[in-house]
Amino acid sequence: MYRGEKKSIIYVLGLYLSSTLLLITTLFISYYYYEQEQFAHSEKDLLKKYTLLLTQQLSELNEKSSERYRYPRFNEFESAIYDIDKNLIFSTSKDIDITKFKDDFFTKESNSYFISSLTPYYFGAAYIIIEKKSKHLDILDNLIFIAIVTIIITLVTSVFLVNLVLRPMRENIKLLDSFIKDTTHELNTPITAILTNIETIDSSNCDEKTLRKLKRIKIASQSISNIYEDLVYILLNHRTxxxxxxxxxxxxxxxxxxxxxxxxxxxxxxxxxxxxxxxxxxxxxxxxxxxxxxxxxxxxxxxxxxxxxxxxxxxxxxxxxxxxxxxxxxxxxxxxxxxxxxxxxxxxxxxxxxxxxxxxxxxxxxxxxxxxxxxxxxxxxxx
Missing domain, CATH: 3.30.565.10 (Histidine kinase-like ATPase, C-terminal domain)
Structure with a gap:
């Protein structure tokens, strides 16, 4: 991996993943609350129907003249009735508690609850409560599963896309790296030859103008030599x-x-x-x-x-x-x-x-x- 490539990959991946995850999270949260609202409406409507069904059964029992009555029971839901002071008259479930009600409808854990006033007061009951097993938590479980799968797919896709985008850059860097190495290698011979020949020149017979020229050539050669040595160090340091x-x-x-x-x-x-x-x-x-x-x-x-x-x-x-x-x-x-x-x-x-x-x-x-x-x-x- 070339210098800076890791940083580029992390930057692009971070930007892509963060923006994608932000979008997915926003969509999932919006969808979750929308489904919750839809669920609440449908559950409330269903519990209202159950309330009417139970009220009808209580009405029929109330019209019968008998010393003993059998409270209506249903497979689909549990129920309870309370008097005007919110004292329990009868309940088919131990989980029903009228004191927990702040609204006429709410959900808790895996149950949905609905409370309604009962008039006339059959058997002295003023309130009727319906309890029903609910599957609304499946929405959240499904969303979590979908989110995990989506994140994995997004991660794999992003890695693929980053590699695809960086491929031309890698090829160009590789080509440039190869060119610099070859050029650096080729520079060694002429630089060495120039410096060696300058050192062997007999300057005693040269005039002042020629000496200045030789000095400038030597200085320029030394500068090139320094650059060459620096390039060799950078390119070959880990291989020597x-x-x-x-x-x-x-x-x-x-x-x-x-x-x-x-x-x-x-x-x-x-x-x-x-x-x-x-x-x-x-x-x-x-x-x-x-x-x-x-x-x-x-x-x-x-x-x-x-x-x-x-x-x-x-x-x-x-x-x-x-x-x-x-x-x-x-x-x-x-x-x-x-x-x-x-x-x-x-x-x-x-x-x-x-x-x-x-x-x-x-x-x-x-x-x-x-x-x-x-x-x-x-x-x-x-x-």
Missing amino acids: STQNIDLNLKEMLHQRVEYFTEMAHTKKIDFTLDIEKDVYFKADKKKIQRLIDNLISNAIKYSYKATTIKIILKYSSLIIEDEGKGMSKQEVKNIFTRYLRFDKSQGGFGIGYSIIKSIADEYKIKIDIVSKQNQGTKVALSW
Whole structure:
């Protein structure tokens, strides 16, 4: 999975799923309340019919002259009758309680209830209550089941659609990645040849104009070489073996400062070194060189002309401080974002600090950056 692809997938999936689930939830809730309302109307109408049926049975019993009466019973529903003071006269169900009634119709758990006034007062009854087993909860159960199935289908569909949408981007990234790798590989030979030939040129017989041209060629070649090394690190870092050895940081810093001296002199920039002896750090030489090179090249790139770059090496810290443009707090906050460039007028791809952060994290090196606009930037590494 390419860099940024995971973030894109999460973003698209999140947006698609959240909007879809919001729509589904709204529809399901609306449907549920609509069905509940329809159910309540139909249940109430049915219980009214049962009330009329029971009232008719009570009327017929009341007209009979007998000492004993058998209260009417029905398979479809239970019932109860209460007097004017809401005292129970008779009930076919122990669950019926007139004190629970606030409305003439309500549902509780799996039962529906309906209360109605009874006139005339058959057997002294003033209220009649009907209780019926209800299946209204099946609506909610069915909706939950449908919702789960819908969510699963939506998730599968969204993953398929995201992959379908990202396929062209993946192919283009793969093609671009292959092109960059091939180009980077092809650059190695000419860059090495240019630098080698420049070093072997006998400059003692060259006039001043030719020497300036050779210096410019060397500086340009070094810049290309730095870009090449950065690209190699980004593209092949995870495929190359790491050889951690005890590095003499004093020697390495002197070598890298000498390497960048001519580049710095084009802007009349000087180096001041405060380096302790015998400072060793166990790491891969190429990676630490990339870290130091990026710090120094950035300091040169963003320094004003005729200024000084300070390099301080202590037992457990390295500080590189320039007198340049500096950065805002927001820029410092986002400095390690790859391909992000704050100053478009300067060259580069915006990968230097990303490489610095990657190597520092690998070797548990802490990075502190203090920068003030138009005053300069100080980068402090500690371990």
